[in-house]
Amino acid sequence: MDRTFQVDLRGVVDLLSHHLYGSPRVYVRELLQNAADAITARRATDPAAPAAVRIEPPELTGDGTLRVHDTGIGLTEAQVHELLATIGRSSKRDELGFARHEFLGQFGIGLLSCFLVADEIQVRTRHADHPTVLWTGYADGRYRVELADAGAQRPEPGTTVTLTPRRGADQWLTGPTVTELAGLFGSLLPIRVHVGEVETTTGPPPWSAAVGSSTAERRERLIAYAREVLGFTPFDVVPLSVPEAGLTGVAFVLPAPVNPAARAGHRVYLKRMLLTEGAEGLLPDWAFFARCVVDASELRPTASREALYEDSLLESTREALGDQLRGWLVRLADSNPLRLAEFLRVHHLGVKALALHDDEMLRLVERWWPMETNLGQTTLAEFRDRHGLIRYAASIDEFRQLAAVAAAQDLAVVNAGYTYDSEIIERLPAVDRSVLIERLEPSDLTTRFDALDPGTALALRPFVATAQRALDRLGCEVAVRSYAPASLPALYLVSRSAIFHEQLQSTRERADETWAGVLDAIAASGPPERPQLVLNHRNPLVRRITALTDPELVGLAVEALYGQALLLGYHPIRPADAALLNSSFLGLLGRAVPGQE
């Protein structure tokens, strides 16, 4: 024999309050929603019917209850039995069970949220000329349906919901709280809502065309709205519209940088009822510089009505909104580059992240974002115009090591060590094949240095041999060249393959046998170029050192130059380097300080 499920209402209410709804305050939203839907339903057949909701908090009812009156369609006795006695039953779905477009509700559980704050819910309702019906439900699952006495008939169609607060929940029903919640959730509703004498509806959304006669006025109004509701003065206001989702609204561009990883919360209304002040997933991740306030009629809520339901419509809406923000950026670049520069100063990380997969944004960054170079700040486009190609150092350390020396050789270099910069540069040729790029290889610099004349080179051979002996154990090659600036005595240059080999070596020392074997195989694939200490023959001190005859002093001096070049070039100091720095310093000090032990 088939049986029917029994429902433990207390269990369901517990589930709702602890696992579905974030706070008991949602009961106000659910009541407003039912009232608004009932009015919509009545007006579908009687467009001239009144459309008003009045909430009377306990301060006005005087008996400790809260009452919500609406001029909606009301329910017949049969409907009361059918709709109010079955959890999950709703009049707002079509024959196929789909949510009906014109209504806010769809799940058939909203009224239950009143049990979060009330022990008893009473619904007094009248549909058209039918008699007034009284339904009383209790938190323990009992309910009663009765017809009202002749003297207690409602004079007009509509519904009054009366809540008797549960112990400890009175604060959710007080006048000030209900006024605040009715304003929060329902301020944009297209019907008038009063709590006592106070109207909590404010008319159409502030971005709608009906508000403010001119665009400038509307903008001012929106800026004031952002200040009041979101707490900041926006950098700009971008109108949004996605007809497919029945969405209208605005994006407020934030005036200060935000952490791109921080989830952006948007204020979302569905059919003019506040869904949430912190919706996620409305904009693409890269658009973290904007906060939206939107109203949509086609997007769906999750059952808790506190978030947007992730479906293909939300996905295409997100894309459309992303396009609109991108369009705003491109327009700004064309119409007001100064303003764009200001925007980029604040939000360049977001724009750069976007440029990694968006050609238009890539061009925008190339044209407008000033990058650090060893010849001052310039945009990539200017740099390319001036130098024919984009030469860049891919890390900040590499740039620091080489910037001054490269500049002295008339070699312009972009510092592409900041987040996304080298990826952006490397992506440019894919979008515009005329763009030439070249990653600066530190060891390439030596090819720009002047060789010494053969006579000098020959005379320096003994010195180079002694110096080389001193640095052999550090795996470093010694060379003498002549280059600018003369003030720089020595430069330590490592090719990228040598850096890789060094990292491989230090991992090898810490690795277990299997892993070490793998690393050895990689290392065997090609002998690394050795790092070079390039002494500068134009430097007066270096000249004096090359003239020394005492091999011990030559060793100490070269070791000291090696250490100094490492430090100046921001190279990592290995234990062997640290020991050498120490011994060469003490050795030189020992030589410098006169006297016997």
Ligand SMILES: Nc1ncnc2c1ncn2[C@@H]1O[C@H](COP(=O)(O)OP(=O)(O)OP(=O)(O)O)[C@@H](O)[C@H]1O
């Ligand atoms: N004020 C009202 N006037 C007329 N009918 C109402 C009213 N409140 C509730 N109802 C009826 O009771 C049904 C159940 O209401 P309930 O709030 O539980 O669910 P819902 O509004 O249909 O969906 P949701 O769970 O999404 O709010 C509604 O579908 C509606 O038919």
